[in-house]
Amino acid sequence: MSRKSRIEYAGARYHLINRGNYWSWIFETEGARKSFLKCLEEACTSMEWRLYAWCLMGNHYHLCIETPSPNLVEGMRWLQSTFANRFNRFRKSNGHVFQGRYKAILLDGDALGAVCHYIHLNPVRAGLVEDSALQTYADSSFARFWYPSRRWSFESPEVGAEFAGGLTDTPAGRRKYRDYLEWLSASGEAAKRLGFDKMSRGLMKGTKDAKKAVLEDLKDEQSQRVVEAEASEMREPRWERGLQEALRTLGRDREMLGACRKGEAWKVDLARYLREAYLTPYRWIAEQLRMGAPSYVQSLVSRQKREKESKEWRESNGVKRKI
Numbered sequence: 001m002s003r004k005s006r007i008e009y010a011g012a013r014y015h016l017i018n019r020g021n022y023w024s025w026i027f028e029t030e031g032a033r034k035s036f037l038k039c040l041e042e043a044c045t046s047m048e049w050r051l052y053a054w055c056l057m058g059n060h061y062h063l064c065i066e067t068p069s070p071n072l073v074e075g076m077r078w079l080q081s082t083f084a085n086r087f088n089r090f091r092k093s094n095g096h097v098f099q100g101r102y103k104a105i106l107l108d109g110d111a112l113g114a115v116c117h118y119i120h121l122n123p124v125r126a127g128l129v130e131d132s133a134l135q136t137y138a139d140s141s142f143a144r145f146w147y148p149s150r151r152w153s154f155e156s157p158e159v160g161a162e163f164a165g166g167l168t169d170t171p172a173g174r175r176k177y178r179d180y181l182e183w184l185s186a187s188g189e190a191a192k193r194l195g196f197d198k199m200s201r202g203l204m205k206g207t208k209d210a211k212k213a214v215l216e217d218l219k220d221e222q223s224q225r226v227v228e229a230e231a232s233e234m235r236e237p238r239w240e241r242g243l244q245e246a247l248r249t250l251g252r253d254r255e256m257l258g259a260c261r262k263g264e265a266w267k268v269d270l271a272r273y274l275r276e277a278y279l280t281p282y283r284w285i286a287e288q289l290r291m292g293a294p295s296y297v298q299s300l301v302s303r304q305k306r307e308k309e310s311k312e313w314r315e316s317n318g319v320k321r322k323i
Contacts, residue, residue, distance in 0.1 A: 006104055008070035013052075015115045016076070017200055018102035019060040026097055027056045032087060033139055036061070039083040044154045046279045047075035051152065052112065052159045053119040056139040057126060062119045064112070076102060078279045108206025113163020114194040115205065117184060120145075120160060124185050131182040142181075146174055239280045243288060246270055262291045263300055272301045 020026040027033050033056050044051050044065070053064040067075070084097035107115055123129045123137040135146035144150050145157035148169070158169035161177040184190055191197075195205065247253060250266060260267060267289050274280040282294035282301075291297045 006073050007106060008067070008072050010068060010070055011066065012070070012072065013066045013107040013112055014064070014072060015105040015107060015119075015199070015205070016063040016065065016102055017060065017105075018080070018098045018100075021096040021099045025058045026087065027058055027061070027139070031090065035086050035090070036083050037139075039079050039086070041152060042082075042276060043075045043079040043279070044152070046078075046277060047071050049075065049154060051141070051155045053116040053141045053157060055119050055122045055141065057122060057128075062122060064107070064115050064119055072104060074279070076104075103200065105200075105202060106204040106206070108204065110163065111195075111205035113160060114196075115199065116141075116157075116160030116163065117181060117194065118196055118199045121181055121185055124181075131185040132178070134178055134181060142178075145169075145177070236284070239274065239278050239284060239288075242274055242278045242280070243270075246273055257288070258290045260290075262296070267291060268300045268304055271297050272304055275301055 027036065036056065040051075040054070040063075043049070048068050050066040050068070051063070052066065053062070055062045080098055080102065087097050120134065120140060120142040121131070123140060124131045124134065129137045134140075134142050137143060141155070141157040144152075144155055145161070151157065161167035161169065161173055164177055164180045167173040167177050167180070184194075199205070247270075250270070252266070257267065271282075271285045271289055271291065274285050275282070282298045286292060286294045286297045289297070291300075
């Protein structure tokens with residue numbers, strides 16, 4: 001039986017969830033958590049996602065995002081596969097890191113606020129932190145809400161406060177939002193009204209009319225394929241614009257791409273930029289930059305990243321390379 005297509009459209013909002021394979025712990029170490037957040041930062045930047053709430057637990061994650069472009073599948077495929085590769089490489093292992101397909105629950109209207117509250121309170125429900133000290137749980141967007149200087153540019157954790165009676169993103173508003181979450185945590189009836197008991201299940205959270213509209217769209221598989229095709233067609237022009245802008249910045253042109261060696265240093269820099277800034281596939285990079293096989297480009301980019309990270313580590317620890 002074939003899998004159902006993901007529902008993608010410009011401006012869609014999702015509650016995203018996945019767990020470790022066989023419920024295994026994947027965020028047990030600080031290194032694993034930092035690695036996932038680095039991947040999340042790269043994915044949100046490249047895909048131009050808005051991040052409203054997130055939380056890392058021992059064996060699973062929760063994300064609440066908005067996709068200005070219909071690129072959920074592309075971004076999530078990159079996020080999970082890249083983290084899994086880095087996770088396995090660090091542990092010197094292989095195999096599946098996540099249990100399978102991530103859940104993507106569409107959100108409509110006030111459901112966005114309810115999901116943000118639910119995600120912020122995850123550490124409390126797990127008994128990892130007191131609700132009165134929720135800001136001390138670092139691996140959650142509530143800590144970013146409490147400490148604005150920690151936020152990414154694409155991160156908007158204040159959205160939850162706005163759905164809690166229009167609270168503001170100020171010191172007083174943050175305290176009031178924490179008080180609201182503390183009350184919500186203690187009030188089983190209020191949490192039930194917001195649907196906390198079913199928050200991680202289903203296809204969509206929202207009004208009956210919104211759900212009906214989505215179900216109607218799902219019946220039309222051909223329309224869904226058109227949406228997916230349009231999303232695919234939107235990606236290549238974006239990669240092309242990135243390439244053209246980078247070439248202008250470097251003071252180079254396309255003719256020089258063919259005239260230089262495949263592994264020329266500036267071409268490797270350009271390949272790495274396209275990969276990290278736009279999640280551009282290596283096959284496209286290899287073809288456009290005249291660098292040979294995609295696997296060769298990937299090898300060059302990976303080697304450059306390792307050398308840079310090694311250099312930064314040596315410099316930060318005062319270690320000099322032996323000649």
